[in-house]
Amino acid sequence: MLTRRAALTLPLLAACTQKARELEGGWLGPDPALAHRLREPLPDARTAQQRRAQVLVLGGGVAGLVCARQLRAAGVEVALLELDQRVGGHSRGAELAGQPVPLGAHYLPQPGPEAPELQDLLVELGAATRVQGRWQAVEAYQCHAPSERLFHRGAWLPGLLPPAADEAAQAQRQRFATAVRAAQQLGFALPSTRAPWTDGHRALDAQSFAQWLQVQGLDEPDLRTYLDYCCRDDYGAGLMRVSAWAGLHYFASRHGFAASAEEAHEQPVLTWPQGNAWLVERLAAPLTEAIHPQRLALAVNEEREGVSVLAQGPEGLEQWQAHQVVLATPLFIARRLLRRPDAALDALHLPRAPWLIANLRLDGPLLQRRGAPPAWDNVIHGSAALGYVDARHQSLDPRPGPTVLTAYWALPEARRAELLSRPWRDWLAELLAHYTGVHPDLPERLVEARLTRWGHAMAIPAAGVRGQAALQALRQGRGRLAFAHSDLAGYSVFEEAFEAGRAAAETLLTRPARAR
CATH class of the missing domain: 3.50.50.60 (FAD/NAD(P)-binding domain)
Structure with a gap:
């Protein structure tokens, strides 16, 4: 694995008055x-x-x-x-100061009955069991609560969709929930080959998600911001780029869409400090002699x-x-x-989306803003970056302390060449600028930054x-x-x-x- 060590003098950011400091940093992961x-x-x-x-x-x-x-x-x-x-592709992991961290994919939704082979694999790998024929995930590997929070209008909120501003906004969310239920009747599954491909699917695939939302009259800003985030998180591109099939597939193939906090519940996912590297390490174990x-x-x-x-x-x-x-x-x-x-x-x-992932080692916990407590997944409403996960969140030690935050950023396709040409110092400064408004003490706490670039990370639907x-x-x-x-x-x-x-x-x- 490529690792370069160097010293970085972090430029003063607009939101930070702390003195510039030196820290370790460099690229971590495959060499393009x-x-x-x-x-x-x-x-x-x-x-x-x-x-x-x-x-x-x-x-x-x-x-x-x-x-x-x-x-x-x-x-x-x-x-x-x-x-x-090392094997693993975009699901590989690494370590920072002894802390396992992901270099790519960091969770796996618990598979449903349409994916029995994946359920069987997770049982074989020790991530799940069958009790009287019923599949269930091992509790230690389920994401600990709170699983996600959203920074919106100066405070942290539980979940990733802010409350509706008024009755009209809530009505739009109810209509989108109804559309998702109709899509589930049309047929969506994960993996997608387990679902049919009909004229209805073709019609959805032929238009962008943004076009479909416009036709449906779904233009509530907070809802569209949330849907855009979901598309960028799963597909590497927003609702203007992905198809309506993909936008609906995100919800209809899994857990549906909750129109209100009363209907919402935390979606069960499996995660580990090193992300999906936990899975690929066990997939590779019996193949040691076969891997070259x-x-x-x-x-x-x-x-x-x-x-x-x-x-x-x-x-x-x-x-x-x-x-x-x-x-x-x-x-x-x-x-x-x-x-x-x-x-x-x-x-x-x-088409393919480039991604930048940064593992940020902190010497202590960040100061907390008002609202929901620190979660595994932490997202800033409307940010171009996708938020960060906390590598220590799965730890059984409840005491705040040094940790590693893994920040994700799906870049526009036009910026692919920059990933190869721009120094990691520049990328780090640009990435931190997305977070210092919420965490002004982030540069002060940061002691090491390892960035991973994936020039062709994800196929865009x-x-x-x-x-x-x-x-x-x-x-x-x-x-x-x-x-x-x-x-x-x-x-x-x-x-x-x-x-x-x-x-x-x-x-x-x-x-x-x-x-x-």
């Missing part, structure tokens, strides 16, 4: 330059070391790990090539008797021969790797994305190739990555023996 080597000409493969596997999985994110784990459990000889030193880190796949060639993969390893070029290959990479990477063009990949339109025929074609694979990535759902969450990996393994295991 490694993947960018795919842009270079292919090296001469004649000197490559020859390697073999029955099935070769390219990519060690959630989908790749799930696929490899399932194939190995079925007795298939599997090798997994991972670009970085620091391997950059360069080219994939389908041949008469198998598939050939050229990869750059830590000791030089490697030429892998496999009966079948699983491309568990983002689909735009799969397109680069394949030497034979793929019509579905060529036709695919799948923009209008028209979900209904593309190309996605359906890629889910079916081709010949000796299978695709396994959350991109296949048109958006990026753990449940979709899990399903993509599981489905790819099932596809390979049920193909005729001569194809395997």
Whole structure:
């Protein structure tokens, strides 16, 4: 894992009169330059070391790990090539001063009955149990209360939706709740492949969420700000960008929408101090011998008797021969790797959101404003940043003290190049500016800042994305190739990555023996 240590003199911010101080900081996580080597000409493969596997999985994110784990459990000889030193993709974690922290995804909603395979996995990993046939999460891994709060008009409020300002605003919320219930009758599920795809879904997919809300007459400012936050949090883009299908899917596939505080209840989620890294560490545990880190796949060639993969390893070029290959990479990477063009990949339109994540180590608790007490998830109403989670919130020690806050920021697509070019010091100063109005003592408490950049973090389910025929074609694979990535759902969450990996393994295991 890339880690750079340096000293930062934090500039004075408008909201802060404290003296500037020095602190440790730098980038933490994968080095973008490694993947960018795919842009270079292919090296001469004649000197490559020859390697073999029955099935070769390219990519060690959630989908790749799930696929490899399932194939190995079925007795298939599997090798997994991972670009970085550690597997996990956007669900990996790290440590700051001994405190586990997430570098990406930080929670998992408790799966419902439409996801029995995911329920089974969580039981297998020790995150859930079955009591007399009834699935239930282990209490220690459920998010401790209070789970979320919102800073709105000078005070912290419980939950993330502020109270309606008047009867007209409340009426709009009731209408949106009714629309969500109607969408649930139309059919939404998580994973999304468990739901039908009808003309009604196509109509929702063809327009932006903002357009749909306008047609419905839903223009109450606080409601729209909340819905925009939900879209940016799950999809990396706001309601002007994502489709109406995606906007409704956020609610209709899970817990619905509560129009008032009386109807609302804390949604059950699983979380750990290191976020979803807890899950990928356990997914990877039985695959230790099969995982080959620091391997950059360069080219994939389908041949008469198998598939050939050229990869750059830590000791030089490697030429892998496999009966079948699983491309568990983002689909735009799969397109680069394949030497034979793929019509579905060529036709695919799948925009991606860049993300910036900052782990901020504090030497003590922040001063509290009036209102709701500190929560696991803390959001500022109307902020461009998405808020922060507290890595110590799951601790059983109730005493305030030093902690790490993990701040999330889904950036506009136009700022992707800046993630590579701008110094981390500049990004830190810009990020802190989103929070010092609420926490003016944040610069004083901050002793270390580690930033993680994900240039192509999430697929954005923009209008028209979900209904593309190309996605359906890629889910079916081709010949000796299978695709396994959350991109296949048109958006990026753990449940979709899990399903993509599981489905790819099932596809390979049920193909005729001569194809395997």
